[in-house]
Amino acid sequence: MQKTILIVEDEDILREIVKDYLLNAGYEVLEAVDGIEALAKFEEQEVHLMILDIMLPELDGWSVCRRIRKSSNVPIIMLTARADEDDTLLGFELGADDYVTKPYSPPILLARVKRLIESRYAHADKLPNEDTIISSGIRVHIPSRTVTADGVTIGLTHTEFEILAYLMQNPGIIITREQLITKIWGYEFAGDDRTINSHIRNLRHKLGDKANHIVTVIRAGYKFEGSV
Structure with a gap:
């Protein structure tokens, strides 16, 4: 089954670049430009992974991650323009699975997406009594x-x-x-x-x-x- 990635990024150029890489890799892509829209999209459609910027209008990435973790263990990659180690640790404490600092290489981000998707869903088709x-x-x-x-x-x-x-x-x-x-x-x-x-x-x-x-x-x- 084709996997759906939700990109939450308020910078249009960055969002479009990442979107193109994901589409070319065969993923379906949803987009949100702020935290409120991100939560709405997440509730409306099935999402297999989220790429979540921290600095967002309306509702920041920390708050979005915290709310999603109350009901879902969907893989989350957080994006930030700050290379602050404490920010990284806070992201992990809130339940993020990976953390990428801007500026970043889109191919590297795509590799991390693939890694999380494969490890998260690789066993989905196995029989229920296995493993x-x-x-x-x-x-x-x-x-x-x-x-x-x-x-x-x-x-x-x-x-x-x-x-x-x-x-x-x-x-x-x-x-x-x-x-x-x-x-x-x-x-x-x-x-x-x-x-x-x-x-x-x-x-x-x-x-x-x-x-x-x-x-x-x-x-x-x-x-x-x-x-x-």
Whole structure:
């Protein structure tokens, strides 16, 4: 099925350039020029990924991301003209999956879109009983990208899901932050360890009583400790 990308960008030239790249890559494209229009488009039509500028009229990208995360784990790539590390971390804490600083290369942005789309939807056509990981009351179903803890559904972002699934697929094995970055983003990431730390913190918060199964190994990384 053809995937639909929502571009939320108030700069017409930038939006048109990105739109052309996405259309040429075979995606359907929706456009919004402010935060209010973005939320309306998101509610009206099925969106598989959002490219979201932070500095928007009416409602900024932070607020849009926060509202969407209340009901959806759709992949979100945030755009900003500021190379502020704290802004990057705030974006991840709000649930963004990737972060791109302007000026950026449209082909690189397209590569990141493809990476997120492929990892998010690659298993959509698999049979429902395939690829299920169960440990310590946590159940991860890869094809549907659903997670439950003691039968209660937990809503994770794309990146949080990828981290949990990767750790649970390698129980007891220390996974370095560099390995997580390579697994999730698949390219040289312009960030630092605090990016992964932020996602892990959010993931633990959502897991509640199950958070202790994600163990921090000082100066090494993380591992999942549990039992069948």
